Amino acid sequence: MERFSLYKQVHKGIRSVVSGLVEQAGRTDFRSPEEVAQLKARLDSAFEVFESHAAHETEFITPVLVVCLPQLAADSEAEHREQEMRLRDLRSAFARVVALGSKAPALGHAFVVALSRFEGEMLLHMADEEERLMPALWARLEDDALRRIHEALLASLPPEEKARAFGWMLPALSAPERAELLAGVRAVAPPESFAALQGLARRVLPAEDWNRLEQALLATAA
Numbered sequence: 732m733e734r735f736s737l738y739k740q741v742h743k744g745i746r747s748v749v750s751g752l753v754e755q756a757g758r759t760d761f762r763s764p765e766e767v768a769q770l771k772a773r774l775d776s777a778f779e780v781f782e783s784h785a786a787h788e789t790e791f792i793t794p795v796l797v798v799c800l801p802q803l804a805a806d807s808e809a810e811h812r813e814q815e816m817r818l819r820d821l822r823s824a825f826a827r828v829v830a831l832g833s834k835a836p837a838l839g840h841a842f843v844v845a846l847s848r849f850e851g852e853m854l855l856h857m858a859d860e861e862e863r864l865m866p867a868l869w870a871r872l873e874d875d876a877l878r879r880i881h882e883a884l885l886a887s888l889p890p891e892e893k894a895r896a897f898g899w900m901l902p903a904l905s906a907p908e909r910a911e912l913l914a915g916v917r918a919v920a921p922p923e924s925f926a927a928l929q930g931l932a933r934r935v936l937p938a939e940d941w942n943r944l945e946q947a948l949l950a951t952a953a
Contacts, residue, residue, distance in 0.1 A: 735874040736865055737792060737881055740908060742857045744900030745784060749850045752777045756846050761828060761839030774825060778818050780899065781853070783892065785811045791884040796864065799871045803864055810856050817849050897928060898935050906940065910947035917948070 752773055759770045789811060796804035824842050828835045868877065885893065901909055913932065917925045929948075933941050 734869050735877045735881075736861070737868070737877060738857065738861050738865055740900060740904060740912065741784065741896075742861065743903040743908075744896070745780065745857065746854065747903035748777050748780050748899050749853055753843070753847050753850050756843045759839065759843075761835040762833045764832070767829060767835075771825065771829070778822070780895075781814065781818065785814060787884055787887075790887075791880055795868070795872070795880060800864070800867050803867060807856075807860065807864065810859075814849075814853065814856070817852070821845060821849060894927070894931060897931055901932055902935055902937075902940075906943050906947070909936075909940075909944050910951070913944065913948055914951050 755770055755773055759766045761767060789808065793804055793808060796807065821842070824838075824845060828839050828842050831838055888896065901912075904912065909932070913925075913928060916928055920928075932944060936944065
């Protein structure tokens, strides 16, 4: 039986965010103010996702790791600090690209390469969390305890941040995972909150995926 994971679904969403960002950066004509502005908006949004994700892990998961797995906790937090510095450097590099205007293509490509390196580092970090940290937690904690950590994290999120998180996570999940996620919300949330999540899913998912999700929810409603 598959165990409950603190990382699986959110990491799917983050992989989608970071890969989409790198792809858009690679397509950007850095001589075009409009395309650079579009990339900056996506960059700002994505970096906020990465930073808030690391902060939530530090607040809710690291204290458990410190007790159960102190060395792994220290390694994970060191990588979070490195990511924070890397994001700072990337912001500075992109500001230099913007300042050059029409003379930016060469520096713009250097930024794309640096961003792709960050993507690789983040993918490796998340793989380590799922391949090393999560099995170690499974060996020490029951699924009910893991779910309580997850629920406490979700409860700490303001409604707008929670909506943003679902907005980038839902398209990255498989159809059964989406159905399970929304059915779980339906079981515990007020009807108006579930209706808002349904509306969000309808907006962010392709029509075929939304129809499949709607049918799955109807089948489990009874």
